[in-house]
Amino acid sequence: MFRTTALAALALLPFSLGQVTEGFENGWDKSAWPTYAPDCSQGGSVSLDTSTAHSGKNSIKVAGAGGYCGHIFVGTSKVPSGDVYVRTWLKASKTFTDSHVTFITMPDSAQGSKKHLRIGGQSKILMYNRESDDATLPDLSPQGIATSKALPANTWQCFEYHLGPDGSIETWLNDSVVAGLTSRPGVSNPNAAQWQRSSIKPKISAVYFGWESYGGDANTFWYDDIVISSTRVGCT
Numbered sequence: 001m002f003r004t005t006a007l008a009a010l011a012l013l014p015f016s017l018g019q020v021t022e023g024f025e026n027g028w029d030k031s032a033w034p035t036y037a038p039d040c041s042q043g044g045s046v047s048l049d050t051s052t053a054h055s056g057k058n059s060i061k062v063a064g065a066g067g068y069c070g071h072i073f074v075g076t077s078k079v080p081s082g083d084v085y086v087r088t089w090l091k092a093s094k095t096f097t098d099s100h101v102t103f104i105t106m107p108d109s110a111q112g113s114k115k116h117l118r119i120g121g122q123s124k125i126l127m128y129n130r131e132s133d134d135a136t137l138p139d140l141s142p143q144g145i146a147t148s149k150a151l152p153a154n155t156w157q158c159f160e161y162h163l164g165p166d167g168s169i170e171t172w173l174n175d176s177v178v179a180g181l182t183s184r185p186g187v188s189n190p191n192a193a194q195w196q197r198s199s200i201k202p203k204i205s206a207v208y209f210g211w212e213s214y215g216g217d218a219n220t221f222w223y224d225d226i227v228i229s230s231t232r233v234g235c236t
Contacts, residue, residue: 064211147180
């Protein structure tokens, strides 16, 4: 009786106190996890992959094509208000080059209509990109590049980040802080000058996982064991 009452009470809680957890073990629910391709989509694809997974037997495979219209994503609009923590295990078939690419995109109303907060790579390292002014975190100077990390290829990696309502950003790779992908209001960061010149505080409405290339780079990503929550969950 107590368990039934507790579950009923949990179901009535606002989403901001809950979380989304998806490992695709029951397949790909396309209504809950739709594809997303703003503006155009030519060449990229999303599929359920039963041949590789971080845990269990299934993962989502995104085969991304080269060129802007080769982009394709899959994700959810069930994001909490306030603090947003996102954790995904991911695997890339190739390391990043110097070209600008995105593997997570988030519609961000704080930047304006049809603008996105993006996570991807450039200069061979992980970075954030703000679509409205093309600012990057970190600055893509030699010093800024040195504060980020490369994303290894062909191995499962735990990638996690936090967006705070005060505009703060925190990022972890395999539970280790990525200093270059950290920004806090009022805290000086010599490698975030470009990012911190704006007072924009991200207000995302969805999180989409996939691939977008602004040049000729193509890549394949796998995503598994995704959690979107109002509190940090970590890699384990």
